[in-house]
Amino acid sequence: MSRRVVFTLALAAGATALAAAARRPADAAPSAPSEATPRSVAVEVAQRRAHTETAVFHGLTRAAERTAVSFTMPGRVVARPVDVGGRVKKGQLIARLDAKPLRNAKAAARAELQRIEAQLAQQQRDEARARGLLDEGAATVAQLEKAQSGGDTLRAAKSAAKAQLAEQGRRLSESVLRAPFDAEVVATFVESGQVVAAGAPVVQLSGRAEHEVELAVPGRIADQLERGSTIDVRFVDPARDPVVGTIARVSGASGGTGALFKVVVTLDADASVPVGLPVVLELPVAVHDRVSVPVAALVDPSGSKPHVWVASEGRVDKRPVTLAGMVQGRVLLADGVEPSERIVVSGLTHLMPGDRVEVQGEAQ
Numbered sequence: 001m002s003r004r005v006v007f008t009l010a011l012a013a014g015a016t017a018l019a020a021a022a023r024r025p026a027d028a029a030p031s032a033p034s035e036a037t038p039r040s041v042a043v044e045v046a047q048r049r050a051h052t053e054t055a056v057f058h059g060l061t062r063a064a065e066r067t068a069v070s071f072t073m074p075g076r077v078v079a080r081p082v083d084v085g086g087r088v089k090k091g092q093l094i095a096r097l098d099a100k101p102l103r104n105a106k107a108a109a110r111a112e113l114q115r116i117e118a119q120l121a122q123q124q125r126d127e128a129r130a131r132g133l134l135d136e137g138a139a140t141v142a143q144l145e146k147a148q149s150g151g152d153t154l155r156a157a158k159s160a161a162k163a164q165l166a167e168q169g170r171r172l173s174e175s176v177l178r179a180p181f182d183a184e185v186v187a188t189f190v191e192s193g194q195v196v197a198a199g200a201p202v203v204q205l206s207g208r209a210e211h212e213v214e215l216a217v218p219g220r221i222a223d224q225l226e227r228g229s230t231i232d233v234r235f236v237d238p239a240r241d242p243v244v245g246t247i248a249r250v251s252g253a254s255g256g257t258g259a260l261f262k263v264v265v266t267l268d269a270d271a272s273v274p275v276g277l278p279v280v281l282e283l284p285v286a287v288h289d290r291v292s293v294p295v296a297a298l299v300d301p302s303g304s305k306p307h308v309w310v311a312s313e314g315r316v317d318k319r320p321v322t323l324a325g326m327v328q329g330r331v332l333l334a335d336g337v338e339p340s341e342r343i344v345v346s347g348l349t350h351l352m353p354g355d356r357v358e359v360q361g362e363a364q
Helices: 003-023 100-136 141-173
Strands: 039-045 048-063 066-070 075-079 093-097 176-178 183-188 201-207 211-217 230-235 243-250 261-267 278-294 307-312 315-320 322-327 330-335 342-346 357-359
Touching: 039 307, 048 201, 048 322, 093 201, 100 141, 211 278, 230 261, 278 322, 278 342
Parallel strands: 039 357
Antiparallel strands: 039 342, 048 211, 048 278, 066 201, 075 093, 093 176, 183 201, 211 261, 230 243, 230 278, 243 261, 278 330, 307 315, 307 342, 322 330
């Protein structure tokens, strides 16, 4: 048989096949799976339970005890024996002002007190003499009263001088800055020899005893928080393990209209956490009491007819549902599914209503 004949026969066979396909009904669908071949699916029993919705917040670790120490008076710094990174004990010297002017002021106040005391002693002698003369008839009552009046003035001046001496002593003692607690020096603002104003920060201290995180949250979230409740605190650095945090304080008022509320979370005292690390916390927003299904069980979630497949007595049925949100990777359903119904969560591709199914893990 020549090649031309073979080619002609092949063309004829192909034409016959095309004609047969053309005679097939236009709406003919692929053959349905056999009733004897159920599809294998995995199911989950629907349950109505409380789902806690959370919101993620970011913060930085900080010391619970922290302060910027400063002098209460202006002066020239003559010593600052600490530096950044150093550790100090409570009561340790931080900085010292030039105390010579303060010592001079204290000495002047002491001298003034001594002068007034000497005048008062002389006045008391004059008063005693005037009283004696009055008893002898050699002085008048007016003279005695004048002597007594001078005594009252000097006694008031003595009280003022004593107060001034005490004030100068206080100023002299406050010319020395000491650590208010065990801490680490995290910043310095003044060098030895500089002149500082009253209240200007000299050294920033960060306590070593306890650490915390401060967050700013909306009021609806602050209302859900309870003091003493614990939450996980995760670090942005994946090399650090999470630690347990405790809600220590929740602000009862915001900073103004539309402002956020302050929330302070203390970290586990046993955890060694440096200051300034970025952390992530999940705080509860709301609790929803609804039936939920895994995302994989939902068909056409963004369309106009979302639905799930419900398995019952070896067959499946298409069930329209109304979505109510998503919490922790699960879809909340407002209606469409009742508790104890079995929802197909795997193997739902190409399912048709009424298809026979075999639930994985169950006998046929």
